Amino acid sequence: MAELQYEFEHSRKAFGWAARDGSGVLSPFNFSRRETGEKDVTFKVMYCGICHTDLHMLKNDWGTSVYPLVPGHEIAGVVTEVGSKVEKFKVGDKVGVGFLVGSCRSCESCYADLENHCPKYIITYGAKYVDGTITYGGYSDFMVADEHFVVRIQDALPLDAAAPLLCAGITVYSPLRYYGLDKPGLHVGVVGLGGLGHMAVKFAKAFGAKVTVISTSPNKKKEAIEHLGADSFIVSREQDQMQAAMGTLDGIIDTVSAQHPLAPLIGLLKSNGKLVLVGGPEKPLELPALSLLSGRKMVTGSMIGGMKETQEMVDFAVKHNVKPDIEVIAIDYMNTAMERLLKADVKYRFVIDIGNTLKPTTS
Ligand SMILES: [Zn+2]
Ligand SMILES: [Zn+2]
Numbered sequence: 001m002a003e004l005q006y007e008f009e010h011s012r013k014a015f016g017w018a019a020r021d022g023s024g025v026l027s028p029f030n031f032s033r034r035e036t037g038e039k040d041v042t043f044k045v046m047y048c049g050i051c052h053t054d055l056h057m058l059k060n061d062w063g064t065s066v067y068p069l070v071p072g073h074e075i076a077g078v079v080t081e082v083g084s085k086v087e088k089f090k091v092g093d094k095v096g097v098g099f100l101v102g103s104c105r106s107c108e109s110c111y112a113d114l115e116n117h118c119p120k121y122i123i124t125y126g127a128k129y130v131d132g133t134i135t136y137g138g139y140s141d142f143m144v145a146d147e148h149f150v151v152r153i154q155d156a157l158p159l160d161a162a163a164p165l166l167c168a169g170i171t172v173y174s175p176l177r178y179y180g181l182d183k184p185g186l187h188v189g190v191v192g193l194g195g196l197g198h199m200a201v202k203f204a205k206a207f208g209a210k211v212t213v214i215s216t217s218p219n220k221k222k223e224a225i226e227h228l229g230a231d232s233f234i235v236s237r238e239q240d241q242m243q244a245a246m247g248t249l250d251g252i253i254d255t256v257s258a259q260h261p262l263a264p265l266i267g268l269l270k271s272n273g274k275l276v277l278v279g280g281p282e283k284p285l286e287l288p289a290l291s292l293l294s295g296r297k298m299v300t301g302s303m304i305g306g307m308k309e310t311q312e313m314v315d316f317a318v319k320h321n322v323k324p325d326i327e328v329i330a331i332d333y334m335n336t337a338m339e340r341l342l343k344a345d346v347k348y349r350f351v352i353d354i355g356n357t358l359k360p361t362t363s
Helices: 004-008 052-058 159-166 168-178 195-206 218-227 239-244 263-267 307-319 331-342
Strands: 012-019 026-033 040-049 075-082 094-097 100-102 142-146 187-191 210-215 232-235 249-254 269-277 298-301 326-329 349-353
Touching: 004 026, 026 142, 026 331, 040 159, 052 331, 075 142, 075 159, 094 159, 100 142, 159 168, 159 195, 159 307, 159 326, 159 349, 168 195, 168 249, 168 307, 187 195, 195 210, 195 249, 210 218, 218 232, 232 239, 263 269, 326 331, 331 349
Parallel strands: 187 210, 187 249, 210 232, 249 269, 269 298, 326 349
Antiparallel strands: 012 026, 040 075, 040 142, 040 349, 075 094
């Protein structure tokens, strides 16, 4: 009964998979989306990546989730309709939407092409849009988004591979660029080898850096070096390996979203080195000030990227053949995929084949 409002909030019927409560279990869901506005692009969703954030949001780990929740912010598809004032896209174009679908467009961050730091940014699902309705993500048949928040995907890039770039890709690309870790010959560390970490290795290699993966699991070494192209591997629990690598890294992209000690990582940095956190542990991390003073080291953070940079990242990925390693799944497999993601049992990103496997219910 309560579902009627989602179904009739707007005039167009939409269909997807949603969680109804903090159990996070996903099931088919009828809802609605707005008509294509003047500046809107409507596109058929073909693929949607599963980001770790989806799992957190499904289970209300951060206490901010709104149900029914249709997750998905690594969305790739094909344009089916454009508004009368849309300038960048036409029907048939391959496009994507990532973490954001809106921002104020008039603050300092927005003017600087940093919509991701706008205090009024609107996330792709579970947020209130400018018309007061709730946003729904890409585990659904189609999307409507303002063209400013839509990214062009070149034909050379398959849509299933494009999807994870829109969150995992930009999340690591942006700090590599901003913190100057995008220069040939630099030595970059990557902590954690999941969806974000494996993209960090690939982008850092594409920039010409020497890459060292730092992980708790020694069994990832072979894969990191032989398959992902990392130059070396450190098991963070092995004191002698950590000791031998002290003071060797220009910067570190730390993708770990669980509790972990920072001081040993800071120890790996050269003078002026930067430890960039892109994961979001729920509890505060311990930061010993003394570890920063000698060598004036920096601990900082980064969250996705602005729209201009997101487009630049996708274009860079095409040019340098940077592609995520994906496991394409049918939508019926969703709940199992979430259980596997929780155990980090995926190399390295699940991508849902929405175009071929999402079937509307008739009821
Ligand atoms: Zn994400
Ligand atoms: Zn703004």
